[in-house]
Amino acid sequence: ALYITETVFSEVTYLLLGYFSNLAPRTLKGKKDKLPPEIQVVFKALRGFGFIESTQRTVFKAMELIEKYAMLPNDALILATCIEHGFALATLDDDFKVPAEKEGVSIITG
Known part of the structure; x- marks a missing residue:
């Protein structure tokens, strides 16, 4: 299954x-x-994903990632969610490469 966050x-x-x-x-x-x-097409596609809510634990992990790697808050929340749930991360954003590698999160690119 594929998941996204808010x-x-x-x-x-x-x-x-x-x-x-x-x-x-x-x-x-x-x-x-x-x-x-076209936003309706985007919404239709997004409805096909499962949604994972952030927890307090996710936010605290994101804080740690911001301090450790100087990540932007949204990126840190996304990576923290992957860490918390054992997910791989599908992204084209190079900003995730080093932190994800160091945190043991697999990156899937296009």
């Missing part, structure tokens, strides 16, 4: 809102008529 949902949606609208995602706030129709 953080992954947020990052994917934010990125693709900008990509499909050709606008800065923050400028879409409150402008329903500006939302790209």
